[in-house]
Amino acid sequence: MKRVLVVDDDPTVSEVVAGYLDRAGFAVDVAADGPAAVAQAASRPPDLVVLDLMLPGMDGLEVCRRIRTAGPLPVIMLTARGEEEDRILGLEVGADDYVTKPFSPRELVLRVESVLRRAGASTALRSEAAEPWLRAGPLALDPTARRATRDGSELALTIREFDLLEFFIRHPGQATSREQLMQRVWGWEFGDLSTVTVHVRRLREKIEDDPAHPRLISTVWGVGYRFDPPRSQEAEVGHGR
Known part of the structure; x- marks a missing residue:
């Protein structure tokens, strides 16, 4: 049974969400403030x-x-308003999804199930036989250990940033729309496309020499994004860094 920690200072929201999650087969813990949430996550x-x-x-x-x-x-962030600033704040600290209040408890349960499926798939891949490193220019990525480096230095990537970088390295030179990235990286058939935009921006900040003028992840206007490894070293599969 998967365990979900619900953190909200509104007891009505917590009670309703916990009830729906319980009926969906989850074990549920509840915390009403930040310090209690940190303590609860450490103990259970x-x-x-x-x-x-x-x-x-x-x-x-x-x-x-x-x-x-x-x-x-995995974290699903609840935001009080539908403003883009709130959504971006959550996504930029690595939230896997967000739901805007007021929301449908049933929709939230579906989001929880979707995020857990994605996290479970990543875990299953890690438990299989070791895959060779993927290399593209200054970047090297170990799909099994879920480690990534740039010029030999470890990259601090969130779960979704890693998934996004892995997709790009496996599909060099391919223009991909935000809708396609949402389906193939997030596993969602629908959602707010600003989620993709924010994650691409965050990933650029970690892998580009100049994120304001990206050379690895290019914007294809009217389409989406394209990963362009240096011509002298196209994306390849190989062992080691």
Whole structure:
């Protein structure tokens, strides 16, 4: 049984969400503020956290950072408004998804199931026989250990940033729309495409020499994005860094 930690200072929201998750077959823990959420996650590690952005004592962004110091953990952020700024704040700290209040509890359960399926698929891949490293210019990526380096230095990537980089390296020179990336990287058939935009921007900040003038991940206007490894070293599969 997968365990979900619900963090919200509104007891009505917590009760309703916990009830729907319980009926969907999840074990549910509840915390009403930031410090309690961090303590709860440490004492009873969840498989996923449903996390309100606005919390007393410690906001959701700081909670997200702290609970992830122990390792990758799927997070769905709850935002009070539908404004883009709130969504981007959650996505930029590595939230795997977000839901805007007011929301349908049934939709939230579907999002939880979707994110957990994706996380489970990544875990299953890691447990299989070791795959060779993928290399593209200054980048090297180990799909089995889920490690990535740039010029030999370790990259600190979120779960979704790693998935996105792996997709790009496996499909060099291919123009891919944001809709296609959402389907093939996130596994979603629908969703807010700003999710993809934010993650591409964050990934550029970590792998490009000049993120304002990207050379590895190009924008294809009217289409989406294209990964362009240096011509002298096309993306390849190989062992080692």
